[in-house]
Amino acid sequence: MKLKQFLMIMTSCILLVPGCKKGDTMTVSESGKGGSTARMTISGNYLYLVDHSKLHTYDISDPAQTLLLNTQNVGWNIETIFPYRDKLFIGSQTGMFVFDNSNPKKPQLQGQAQHLRSCDPVVADENFAYVTLRSNNNGCGGTLNQLNIYDIQGINVLSPKQVATLMMPAPQGLGLTNNILYVCMGTNGLNVIDVTDKTKPVSKKVLSDGTDFIDVIPYDHTLIAYVKGGFILYNIANPEDPQKIGAIHN
Template sequence: MKKIFFPLLILFALISDGCKDKFAVEYTVLEPEYMSYEDLRSAVVNEAPVPLKHPGKIYFKDNYIFVNEYMEGIHVFDNSDPAHPEEVTFIEIPGNIDMAIRNQTLFADSYTDLVAIDIADLQNVKEVSRLTAVFPYTIPSYEEGARIGSVDQTKGVVIGWTKKTIHEEIPEISNYYPVHPSWKELTNGDYALTTNSGISGGSANGAVTFGVAGSLACFGLYGDYLYALSDYKLKHFDVSDNTAMQDLGSYSIPDPETVSIYNDLLFIGGNSSVTIYQINEAGDLTEKGLFEHVTSCDPVVIQGDYAFYTLRGGTRCGSEVNELHVLDISDITSPTRISIVEMTEPFGLGIDDDMLFVCDGSDGLKVYDAANKKHIGLNQIGHFKDIQARDAIPVNGYLFVIGDDGFSQYDYSDPANIKRVSLIPVQPE
């Protein structure tokens, strides 16, 4: 009898387990689509002009306008005639969000990599160097609340998602339920999208020239150095030799969003503060001043002894505050707020001499006479509710504006009555 007792017991257990109640679940998973690292690192090429679909950051240099196509690359427009900008090429750069230009070299992020691209001949651009895996591994945005499948970083970078319906039976009495990983998403708009305010090159020496970035920029250039915000760090690169960039390490920055360089000062707009760093000859940073504010998104532009920044609430940056602030930075070790102006949902801003442009979301574009910094709110020159922009760069009497409808240029010779001279519209999918 003992010889058959245990087999019978095992059989009984199997039958008993098979009779347990189960229930079916059905759910949708977003499975990642990959581009291999090999393909990513051979993807920088010229393409024929393509329609503008998801415009991101903007940049200006030498009568050319560079408009990021979010996660795809960069449109290049010849702006010799602002009334008729002509797209001359599209530079394919997978995973691109930010850019900066030093002389004839374009620096751009490409997913985890930093690439240097020779743009001396815009019809024949060439990648001249690349630093791999210097930025965190990130994935494209996806529907809020959606489950995503397992991401295998060894397969390459995630370039999209495929919906997959899963049918599964699980025990009724069980702690089991499908769990999927959560990843940090790439962002566009909340963080980071003048001639005096946004010169990303800071101080130039000799023949070195830099372009002009918008206030939502996360890249900044100073002399031989490139600074790039990435997650909670400010990456620091030596780009003196564009064919052999060097990674110089990083600085830990609390909640950074935007970077702006003015003379030898680097300003970080964070969602709880504006921090001022001084740049020495070796490109190293020393913190000099800090001004804390309520938690909000925070792009910054600078003019002389003053910094202008906006706070936007109701976003991932927190709070419900929507304001324009002016800081007196004549003593950079002790910046002092001297003015507050109520806003609706401000994004980027730009300044030209004493003319300040603020992109106030659904409430349109606002123009202020900034000569009297303490009472700037009392000196609004114009309010254009039909111009709903995310960022603006004033250059040589023209205002470059990027918004959901596309890229526009406005003549602001009469700031109370600015006029659109051209539009490159967003094309539907």
């Protein structure tokens, strides 16, 4: 029912494009949700794109007149970008960069957390950032395989402080909802982690049936899992206990 209502609002929005497109209050529902491994994301009227070393900011308030506003150097081997409210989290092979996005036309680097060489998608909420580090595969290098949680409250964001580490095999994409963090571990499964206490993340269960999990998007009561060969949908009405309900994959 919620999805249906959502779609109806969307439809009326499209019909009323001139009226809706300038309203900033609608931006969250207007732009849907992506995964933690994306290189491109939309926040409000802006599209952010990361290549290997730079962040590009586009104004998409009038899509037909999309304009590159600016390009800024971030670092080397950038892989992912994830928006949360007025922040952008950028994952590279050597660290996490937090950009203040309160001026969405020109995000400003606020802080960064360095780590040893590895792959590292990031998700975040108001006060904490969650980063997975994965070794070796796809030429990422390094030897770490773990989840790191960083405190980004207040001025801590200037130099995010690591508050917890949880070791696990080959962690990749991740998604957060209601203090439950879902971490994809390739063929090792999907790790369901309770992060109520940020200093003590607890793995509640691992879904593992040979599926190769790459990334996830928690979406209301549905968890969308991007797996090798397609996707699987889980019901997460009880977030700790995802139930497989549908799939399209080969």
